[in-house]
Amino acid sequence: MWRRVSSLSPFLSSSKSSSLALAGNGWNACGSLAMDSPFSQVDYASSLAQKNPFITFVLGGPGSGKGTQCEKIAETFGFTHLSAGDLLRKEIISNSEEQNTILDIIKDGKIVPSEVTVKLILKAMESSHSDKFLIDGFPRTEENRVAFERIIGLEPKAVLFFDCPEKEMVQRVLNRNQGRLDDNIDTVKKRLKVFKTLSLPVVEYYSKKGKLHKINAVGDEDEIFEQVRAVFGAPEVTN
Numbered sequence: 511m512w513r514r515v516s517s518l519s520p521f522l523s524s525s526k527s528s529s530l531a532l533a534g535n536g537w538n539a540c541g542s543l544a545m546d547s548p549f550s551q552v553d554y555a556s557s558l559a560q561k562n563p564f565i566t567f568v569l570g571g572p573g574s575g576k577g578t579q580c581e582k583i584a585e586t587f588g589f590t591h592l593s594a595g596d597l598l599r600k601e602i603i604s605n606s607e608e609q610n611t612i613l614d615i616i617k618d619g620k621i622v623p624s625e626v627t628v629k630l631i632l633k634a635m636e637s638s639h640s641d642k643f644l645i646d647g648f649p650r651t652e653e654n655r656v657a658f659e660r661i662i663g664l665e666p667k668a669v670l671f672f673d674c675p676e677k678e679m680v681q682r683v684l685n686r687n688q689g690r691l692d693d694n695i696d697t698v699k700k701r702l703k704v705f706k707t708l709s710l711p712v713v714e715y716y717s718k719k720g721k722l723h724k725i726n727a728v729g730d731e732d733e734i735f736e737q738v739r740a741v742f743g744a745p746e747v748t749n
């Protein structure tokens with residue numbers, strides 16, 4: 511069942527610790543790193559998990575308006591906006607070992623291995639010192655979702671889903687004109703297929719957990735933002 515728009519304000523003022531159990535995957539039951547942990551990242555993630563930031567995942571198909579609305583949310587509610595796609599595109603223009611692999615995957619509309627994306631998200635979260643994050647365009651698969659929980663040790667408090675008809679998404683992507691290598695009809699078709707088969711199950715997962723806030727992504731940007739504003743509540747409550 512989709513959840514109707516409701517305010518997140520009570521959540522944002524809460525100091526409750528993360529509900530994700532830390533035992534297993536290199537952690538002992540007290541939340542400390544086990545001596546025999548095979549995960550070097552866990553060490554890195556532990557301080558982040560202890561800070562227990564407010565994480566919102568922002569989901570939706572290609573061109574549904576995630577990035578556009580995230581900018582507005584960040585500005586209005588003081589969230590740090592991290593776009594997984596932008597982090598991957600930055601890797602392509604860096605000298606990273608994975609740059610060519612990432613480029614080929616994005617050009618083909620497929621999904622970059624979870625370990626790569628989660629590592630980039632973790633690094634960006636650690637270096638921002640923020641306590642409120644919008645993670646835009648991630649998780650894109652159930653495997654992404656599980657990897658985030660395992661490596662970072664946190665779950666999102668809320669998930670936004672921008673629901674947009676395919677025809678509108680295709681039109682927006684093809685008109686975007688930002689020089690993205692995946693903004694062409696062939697790649698968009700592939701991305702839509704991946705979205706339906708791999709990403710919608712993630713949306714469904716969060717819907718069943720009662721964390722999903724579905725936004726009608728058709729209309730002008732300000733109209734859509736009014737629905738989003740209702741989810742996050744008044745700015746004075748969230749600050």
Ligand SMILES: Nc1ncnc2c1ncn2[C@@H]1O[C@H](COP(=O)(O)OP(=O)(O)OP(=O)(O)O)[C@@H](O)[C@H]1O
Nearest residue numbers: 571572573574575576577578682683686729730731
């Ligand atoms: N409500 C809207 N109506 C019309 N055009 C829009 C609307 N919202 C965003 N756009 C435009 O549609 C294009 C895609 O928007 P945006 O980049 O925010 O989508 P996205 O969900 O982040 O896509 P992607 O997953 O491909 O990164 C942009 O050119 C943007 O300016």
Ligand SMILES: O=c1ccn([C@@H]2O[C@H](COP(=O)(O)O)[C@@H](O)[C@H]2O)c(=O)[nH]1
Nearest residue numbers: 594595615616619620621622627647648
């Ligand atoms: O978690 C992610 C996010 C993105 N990708 C790849 O990047 C492109 C573009 O992403 P946008 O969010 O639309 O900017 C996407 O089609 C994937 O190929 C990814 O693999 N994993």
Ligand SMILES: [Mg+2]
Nearest residue numbers: 576577593595
């Ligand atoms: Mg985007």
